Amino acid sequence: MPELPEVETIKRGLEKNIIGKQIADFYCDWPKMINYSLKEYKAKIKGLKIQAINRRAKMLILNLSQSWNILIHLKMTGQLVYGSKTKCLVGGHPIKDGYDCLPNKFTHATFTFSDQSHLYFNDVRKFGWLRLFTDQGLEQELDSLNLGPEPLTNDFSFDYFKNKLKQKQNSKIKQFLMEPKNIVGIGNIYSDEVCFYAKVKPTRLVKNLKPKEIELLYKGIKKILQDSIKLQGTTFSNYRNAEGETGEFMKKLKVYGRAGEKCKICNAEIKKIKIGGRTASFCPKCQK
């Protein structure tokens, strides 16, 4: 499940490899992933060049020539793989033997560039999508999502964070952190980790947070996301191709996915509970 750091990692990896490339062909075997018929989609993008790659929240934006853009969401299990004769990148990570078996049964979309290299979109559960928009259409689409600020830019200031919290006094802190209208890019993994960093239980109500805790939450969001990007994100076992190639941040996780294991700080057993249908993991001793 790529969250902000994973998507940022993919963006940086792709930037080095596909900027300037011309799209020679496109294929997609799952119509729900794209917002035009395959025939129309292909006709619109054929011959266009990739001019830039941007990220907004957990989405990637490929800026194409002639004012077209492809908005990509990987959802839980999506993966982008770039492959040429000499190299292969999976979600930002180079792998040695992955290209031989691509496309595979999880490959649902393929871009072929004029130099015969490829960009594959793999998705085990087919939740992800690649939608094509004009500049104007993209702007409208992004506006309609009412997204909050990017946590790693100055838009996400401490004042903004405090004010938003004031508006959501009765929210549980974990849910507040995961709400894209408040801050984008924080999913289940990083909300658990941020709560641990601030030593706050995920179920704590916003109105009961102490000023010191609010400060730690704010710092934690910035720090944990930045650290994760430095280590190229957290990768997962459901990325079949990258098996054995887990992102380095995986090793740094303090609570996420560690229920039943011992807390790295105090040795207490990490607990797992449900908050609004979602799993939350925390250390009952470290987090108050």
Add this chain to the structure above:
DNA sequence: GTACTTGTTGAACG
């Protein structure tokens, strides 16, 4: 067949 997975949305609640 069932429970579970996540990000996101929309319905329903007070």
Add this chain to the structure above:
DNA sequence: TCGTTCAACAAGTA
């Protein structure tokens, strides 16, 4: 109208 909770959806795995 607003804040909040909950169910639903996408499709596959165990």
